[in-house]
Amino acid sequence: MTQVTIIDTGIANTASVSAAFERLGCDVALSHDPGLIEDAPLVVLPGVGNFGAGMRALRTRKLDQVIIDRVENNQPLMGICLGLQLLCDASEESPGIEGLGIINAMVTRFADEVRTPQHGWNRVGDGYAYYSNTYRIETIPEGWDGETSTHGSPFVAYLRRGTTLACQFHPELSGSWGADLMRKWIENAKEAAVC
Amino acid sequence: MLTSRIIPCLDIDNGRVVKGVKFANLRDAGEPVQQATRYEQGGADELVMLDVSATTSGRETALDTVRAVRRALSIPLSVGGGVRTVEHALALLRAGADKVGVNSAAVENPSLLRELADRVGAQCVVLSIDAATRIDGSGWEVVTRAGTNRTGIDAIGWAASASSMGAGEILLTSFDQDGTRSGYDTELLRAVRQVTALPIIASGGADNAKHMLDALRAGADAVLAASIFHDNDTTPNAIKEELRASGIEVRT
Numbered sequence: 001m002t003q004v005t006i007i008d009t010g011i012a013n014t015a016s017v018s019a020a021f022e023r024l025g026c027d028v029a030l031s032h033d034p035g036l037i038e039d040a041p042l043v044v045l046p047g048v049g050n051f052g053a054g055m056r057a058l059r060t061r062k063l064d065q066v067i068i069d070r071v072e073n074n075q076p077l078m079g080i081c082l083g084l085q086l087l088c089d090a091s092e093e094s095p096g097i098e099g100l101g102i103i104n105a106m107v108t109r110f111a112d113e114v115r116t117p118q119h120g121w122n123r124v125g126d127g128y129a130y131y132s133n134t135y136r137i138e139t140i141p142e143g144w145d146g147e148t149s150t151h152g153s154p155f156v157a158y159l160r161r162g163t164t165l166a167c168q169f170h171p172e173l174s175g176s177w178g179a180d181l182m183r184k185w186i187e188n189a190k191e192a193a194v195c
Numbered sequence: 196m197l198t199s200r201i202i203p204c205l206d207i208d209n210g211r212v213v214k215g216v217k218f219a220n221l222r223d224a225g226e227p228v229q230q231a232t233r234y235e236q237g238g239a240d241e242l243v244m245l246d247v248s249a250t251t252s253g254r255e256t257a258l259d260t261v262r263a264v265r266r267a268l269s270i271p272l273s274v275g276g277g278v279r280t281v282e283h284a285l286a287l288l289r290a291g292a293d294k295v296g297v298n299s300a301a302v303e304n305p306s307l308l309r310e311l312a313d314r315v316g317a318q319c320v321v322l323s324i325d326a327a328t329r330i331d332g333s334g335w336e337v338v339t340r341a342g343t344n345r346t347g348i349d350a351i352g353w354a355a356s357a358s359s360m361g362a363g364e365i366l367l368t369s370f371d372q373d374g375t376r377s378g379y380d381t382e383l384l385r386a387v388r389q390v391t392a393l394p395i396i397a398s399g400g401a402d403n404a405k406h407m408l409d410a411l412r413a414g415a416d417a418v419l420a421a422s423i424f425h426d427n428d429t430t431p432n433a434i435k436e437e438l439r440a441s442g443i444e445v446r447t
Contacts, residue, residue: 013315015291016272019265049316112392115416117318117363119394121198121240121446128198128446130240130271132293132318132363151197173271173293175235 001027002186005040007067008032009047009057017046017080020172024183032061042189043070047082051107051135052094054086064100071102076163076189078182081133084159084166093135103144103159103166105137114152122149122169124157127177129169136168163189198444200240200417201407201431202396203424205230206247207276210256213247214425225425231264234424238432239270240446243296243366243396243419246276247341254283258290265291275323275366281310288315296321296366299339302346302353305360312361321396322362326350326383327370335383342370350383355390364394366419372400376422379406381413388414403429404437411443 004021006014008030018028021044037043045067047054058064070077071087079087088099091107099107110116110133121128125147136155140146146159149169158167165185171178205212205227212225231242244264246257254277261274274287275296284295300307301322312320325342326335335350357365367387369380379397387395397415401407407418423429435445 013288013293013319015262015265015289016293019291020269022266023269048319115197115394116392117394118197119318119364120200120416123196123198131197132271134318170271173269175269179269 001025002042002190003040004028004042004044004186005037006030006044006046007037007063009045009054009061009063013048014046016170017044017172020179020182024179024186026186032063034062034066037063038066038069041193042076042186043067043078045077045079045083045086047080047084047086048132049082050093051082051085051091051099052097054082055094055097055099058086058100068100068102071164074162074164074192076185076192077165078185079164079166080172081168081170084156084168085135085137087166088137091135102164103137103141105139105141105156107135107137109135110155111152118151121174122151122157124149124169128174129157129167129171129178130173130175131169133168163192196444197416198240198446199411199415199438200396201238201434201445202241202243202273202417202419203234203239203431204243204245204398204419204421206245206421207257207260208247209250209253210260212425214422227260228263228267230425232267234431235268235270237424237430238435238446240431241271241273241417242268243273243275244292245296246274248277258286261287261290261292273321273366275321281307281314284311285314288319294319294321294364296323298323298325299344301360302337302339302348308361310361312363317358317361317363320362321364321366322354322357322360323366323368324350324354324357325368325370326380335386338370351386351390354387357391358393362393364396365391366396366398367415369399373398374422375400376402378402379410379413379415379418381409384410384413384415404434407434408438408441408443411438
């Protein structure tokens, strides 16, 4: 059975993420143990809430370096929503707080002219993804593949590099389209592990 | 581009789906997980569950219902009804709600929304407003406790303060229109749209796609309906087809 470890930051709501992986037949565990997260085959960094609180939670639990190392070593990691933003350099939401610096980008707020938070389904490529966010990154940084959506202006929907997948939307709430994306990430990670 | 959402609503009493008119005369309308799954398959963009149980044991059952629906559902789940404390809201989120709606308790203790937003983020917090036309016809006032208590609070002013109080979304129910199937209160929607940048879910009075089109044009970002979906009169997908023909962007 495929093991998925969800990082328990204590601030994110993990029930929907757990349920979505369970529907894909995965064995899901929650953990904030750095040793366990270092060695786990598939790790998810979920995220709901505030950037500063999220970084504080990762640092207090000594998970920051573990996550950086995982991406460096191409060990499968999926970041969701705030989980994508925490991988970046910093965010307008919490000035002065350093992010993990894995994605070289600044997280910024949506313009005042558009509805915030962005609550709802927005087009990504050939499908629709569910978003719940006020902050985003605007362009795909060098070294990453990805796609954009548009809310007033384009913003990053997801980024991919090797077995790292970072989504601004919530794949766990994006119906069968989201489930397919999660399944492909798992398959991709398994193939990478065999090579 | 962000699409307009179609949101079926399930009223839950002691683990069963019920439906009433003007928050009363409840009748049984089925099993929650089964209904929720049917709605997702029928094109629902999100699901709202309102716990109308009046008892403590009913509220405990509601947590089980949220867990069961969450296991089955791969679209967002917003839960409200009788949420009075931060602890209760957190319990609903842990059980699998993605958002929690606060109604009467926000009026009685406005700092509740802020406390909750500080814990879980404003995007998980919905201010649920039940608005009724004032007796003298001058504007709308907030009603609480299932419409039994007229607060005198101006509904438009209340909506205007939602964002600063910590809410990330407004569920706006017209008490006058609820259950009547004669259309949303578009005047109320227009007035609230003027005073907030938050997403607004229109609720109360839907019978057909035309009503939903009117609400979206009046400024709603999402439209909620209960009876028309319960009774299998229509599906979210059928509604969306009509909306798309009128130029509204919806998820296919």
